[in-house]
Amino acid sequence: MTSAAPGAIPADSDKLDKGVLKIAGVTVLGAIMAILDTTVVSVALTTFQTVFEASTATVAWTMTGYTLALATVIPLTGWAADRFGTKRLYMVSIGLFLIGSVLCGLAWDITSLIVFRVLQGLGGGMLMPLGMTMLTRAAGPTRVGRVMAVLGVPMLLGPILGPILGGWLIDIASWHWIFFINVPIGLGALYAAWKILPKDTPTPSESFDFVGMALLSPGLAAFLYGVSSIPEVGTFAHARVLAPALIGLALMVAFVFHALRKDHPLIDLHLFRNRNLTVSVLTMSLFAIAFFGAMLLFPLYFQQVRLESSLSAGLLLAPQGLGAMLTMPIAGRLTDKYGPGRFVLTGIVLIGGGLAVFTQLTATTPYGVILPVLFVMGMGMGMTMMPVMSAAMSSLTHHEVARGSTLMNIVQQSAGSIGTALMSVILTNQFLSKPSGDIAQVLRDNPAAAADPQLLGQLLTPEQLQLVGQWSAQPGGLQAVLAGDMASGFGVTFIVATVLVAACLIPAFFLPRKRSEALPEGEQAQMPVAMH
Template sequence: MQTPAAAPAAGDKLDAAVLKIASVVVLGVIMSILDVTVVSVALPTFQEVFGASYATVAWTMTGYTLALATVIPLTGWAADRFGTKRLYILALVLFVLGSVLCSLAWDIGSLITFRVLQGLGGGMLMPLGMTIMTRAAGPDRIGRVMAVLGIPMLMGPIGGPILGGWMLESLSWHWIFLINVPIGAVALVAAVLVLPKDNPSPSETFDYVGMLLLSPGLALLLFGVSSIPEKGTVASSRVLVPALIGVALVVGFVFHALRPRHPLIDLRLFKNKQLTVATITLFLFAVAFFGAMLLVPSYFLQVRQETTLSAGLLLAPQGLGAMLSMPIAGKLADKTGVGKIVLFGMGVIAVGMGVLTQIDANTSYVVLLGVLALMGIGMGAAMMPLMTAALQTLNDHTIARGSTLMNIVQQVAASVGTAVMSVVLTNQINGSEAIGRLATKSFEPQEAPALAAQAQADTASGFAIAFTVAFVLLLLTLVPAFLLPRRKVETPEGAEAPKPVIMH
């Protein structure tokens, strides 16, 4: 066993022991993120196979998201109480079990039920992965740790449509779930062998009141928000009733969380100015960026009439751009102020988003692919340093709670962004006379080519307006981003020197 002075985390680079842990964490996290985008391209297939409406099959996505929202708040407490290794292994087992059951689904109801079980495991993987990695590497190397964890965040949106499209075209829908079984088995064995031994703190009491307020509150809020695209308006009772009840429960949790010594989510972390600023920036950024990026494959499918596989391949430049910038940004985040890196990344994204506001049905593919690469570079430079800014001032005990908090914020923001952009796009498309006439077949045969061309142009215009909304939101994100530190933040008092990683 190494002495503290020679601890692996004491060096400047991520050593072999930490990289081994990273490989296990990334393997598990990539499954949960990849599964979201793989399933998203399979929704039309589910409609056909199970004879269900789009609104019904969309619950395979919504149910998974709600399960994530329900279980994420528990993760910080459970990680302290039972240990991150045990909990990570449990999350992997739940996720793989849910995947197997999904592949055996006999109707849409059973598939939605099994997706919820899968989401209970998947929801714990990312916050647990962040906690395991930051504890192993130490506070001085969180930037590089976040860069490693950024890999699955990139692989999901890029690899999901490609993998899903290929499996749906070449194999069957069952394989979008069965693919998790061999990956999960490898991740499970690796977790048992590689992850450091648990050191749980069983003294903390569980916040039952907080659990009864926050988890249902988040689930109801996201249910309401997720219903907006289907209903096309915020004024629907299907949207307003659960969303308002959810908000009331979350507000009730906020007042409750300031009283107990060990709340479910420690809102006292917001006394940390840097974490607060980083959280606000992350929320606005996730609404704008993730909401907009969800539309890009839809543009290729609906406007340019590409296949699912081709649309997935066309997204590759974004991932390549992020892969170039993310390791550099992670290294710089440990050596200089994250504010400079985040502002650079957001500035680059804003340039790309500005181009997308001018998109039409005939925009050059060279321009589109160049913009996606540029935005990938910006995302790689902005996303992980934001996480670094939030976590690098926390000590060993509060990292689990901090990473849980950041994951809740990101999950809620991404859902809000998806709903906002979907509603903007849907309203624009529904307002098109040409699209309406084509849908109702109220036209003469000789009018069909002109109507089809106009419908394509109107759809492209709807995407441009949605990207304009995202562009404005992104500019607003620059305001809190300016408040992020421009100089390196020293390790906080109480953050222990990184401990030796014991392999067993």
Template sequence: MTDTQIQSGETDPGHSSDKLDKGVLVVAGVVVLGAIMSILDITVVSVALETFQREFDATAAEVAWTMTGYTLALASVIPLTGWAADRFGTKRLYLLAVLLFTAGSVLCATATSLELLVLYRVLQGLGGGMLMPLGMTILTRAAGPERVGRVMAVLGIPMLLGPIFGPIIGGALIDSVSWHWIFLINLPIGIGAIVYAWIVLPKDEVEPSETFDWLGMALLSPGLAAFLYGVSSIPEHGTATATEVWLPAVIGLALIVAFVPWALARRNIHPLVELRLFTNKDMTVAVLAMMLFAIAFFGASLLFPLYFIQVRSEDALGAGLLLAPQGVGAMITMPIAGVLADKIGPGKIVLVGIAVITAGMAMFTQIGADTSYAYMLTALFIMGLGMGGTMMPIMTAALATLTHDNVARGSTLLNITQQVAASIGTALFSVILTNELKQSAAVGQAGAISGAAKGSDDPSVLAQAAQSLGIDPGSLEAIFARATEDMASAFATVFIVATVLVGCCLIPAAFLPRKKVAPVDPAAMIGH
């Protein structure tokens, strides 16, 4: 396969239905390196929030901006990626994205204040936001539509394993070295990715550039940032009715809604995000399936480590290790699902995958304060088996029908959908869990005592804290035991919601292609 073929998406006919050749795998290696940096960073930093509170003498709400700032920057830059890839070329833009992310990482490690750390996290987000849609574009063009399922399976490895191994890596680095290393670890990876991409990715052959959609940019990027800011503020305030939540969310939603008719207007030949791709039925169904799945999957992903930490008193490292069976299950089925999606279509694969995830999630509706680890690890392994056959085949269903010219725009659309849905899912499950916990008097008492004791688990300190609150120190053991039981019950209730949401994904999945996907005419894709 020549460089030109890799860049254009043309494949050797002799390999069109065969396994991935060396040229595609080499390109996939570049993309996976970038994806690992971007996805691991999100979950690694989540482990360090308490450390940031101590280091910078800040509140939980203040340090949460290290996550929120990254997410908002990431969401704001995603819409630009499709246009920029066409204008500057995927190789140049990918190198820029890795450089921005790596530079932001190094700067984060040097931050001497929380304000600087948030600023540098925004810089990281600008690079990280481009890495995933660019990676999908590069891989899809390299493999061609006949093998997109297999290359999506390759890209899916960091997407599914990042949330699992991020806490393990983050916890280990913070415990053994310092918080600075959760950012410095990206330096050698980033340098390696830049050198690797410079050598391996073919030279860009950029066509005359499209006119930039300035009005679309003014509507969509601020709209996404404001909407996600409002949604991500829900867990902090515990309600969607707080002004700090609904006002930015409504403003953001209004800007996004205003973007829709502008993007679809006949005079707008090159909109920032190509909504006319929704004239493709397979693309539309895949986006709906992705949105529902991301809400359920990313929302539920929040629950597992929280259960192990809050109910079973595991530390971040222990919780991360306990989630490993999920990753093992996904690694087993993902390559198989990728091959089958190319051969028989993604529809059947996704239906089976969602059914398996639903079964695994349903097992968690029965958990208590002392449920055996063997039972929970088995449930996580089952869920992993299902995950390996779900998210990437859904993306395959969308991208396999796109022409070469539309791949960058389609990848952008999918990544916007995933980012918005993930934020909604996280906020939804956080609020449901918080409201469930509020109904327990024991949980409230235990929290008040721990707060008065400033997190200490020394019995004498706890007894003094209880006495200062007018609580009989002799009832401490009973209060904490009851609180643990009530917390476990709250998690079980929220897992019921998660199970139902995952099960609902079967509806759009039933409409995904159940035979080998064939590319369609470019004009039909955008309604011309």
């Protein structure tokens, strides 16, 4: 273990000093790059499809490959931080991410782009857990809520600002710049890390759990690969889904048996003896499935139903970010004083109420209704995700914080991938169950067919052509029918998201409702600096 960062403030202080805030700024810069790149690419998928003449399923792997790399590298972060030092590893991670970003911008075909996105993810996956470690070490356990609120800024705003930034860069420049924009941010983060982060001396750590790494990382990657394939094949019962998912589950089950027998496993499963951590994991799992799944739906609705541009779709999500910005720092401060329980419950109610409104979504729902509801949901988000993280972190001893942080990161990443796949499948199946669904799929895969009757005639069956003729004669034409059917599918999918959010109330009810006790001063000085 390394000693506390120079300038770390006493455990009983109520304020974050200038040194902690500087470290927070460095970690946020790194986290912004990693998290924005999970969403900024989403608005460029259609562009990739056109430029590289690739299918929708193929270009989707520019996002899936990045996500899998993020999840796979997380378990390695703790050992590497102990072995090489947090500052050094943080700078190496930023450098790796920068190299991947430049190569992505120079990609010559879809295959090279996917490979370079994986390289990006290998660097980006370490930035969030390393940032969480450095902030926890600098601020101390009684300020976990506030430092988690700092890290929550990129985590909550990434899904909102990503589409805005991506759409704007594509509109004014080209798709290359959604990757090149990382260069000035990354160079700034590297310089800031070099100047601001305290020097740490790597110390001998527990032996690396090679068996655990060989089981957990491939198992996690295989499982998420199977789950991520669900939207493409449209069903859970498909060999492309079941084979990797079952292999991944088998490897993870084997890891569980291995971890329960080993003295120093990669992830310490005995942490689940801690009631607060167990409750936090359950709450985070359900919340991440619903939250990240719902985040997928909003930009799709604006672009596919309301025919907004990428930039406009991103801007329409801004009220959500404003709501989160309003409540997140307040919730972080009050969580440290009164515990996370009451704030998480309130946040879940706000989010669930907002999603319930969207279950009645139509193709013409006024933006005067949609935008205020998004603002309210944003307020709920600011009161939910990071206080749940705080509940897990603040309840652990100084020997357990690193392993608990890693566990929460893995849970969040896995649950988010499951949520995205689940909502995608429900939405797709809802739409394809309608007569207009197959026609819309043809038009989406062949955009030129909408303006070329001869090509459209070659792609559609006689029955489908007859339906197109009938719908075209109705008020609003074919687009009005397609938009109405799509909006109906979104409404049903939001019902599922609402139920999942409501289910979060059950474990959240058991979250602590009082302030965490500070560790003794001597123990705080040994606050761990690495994740295992």
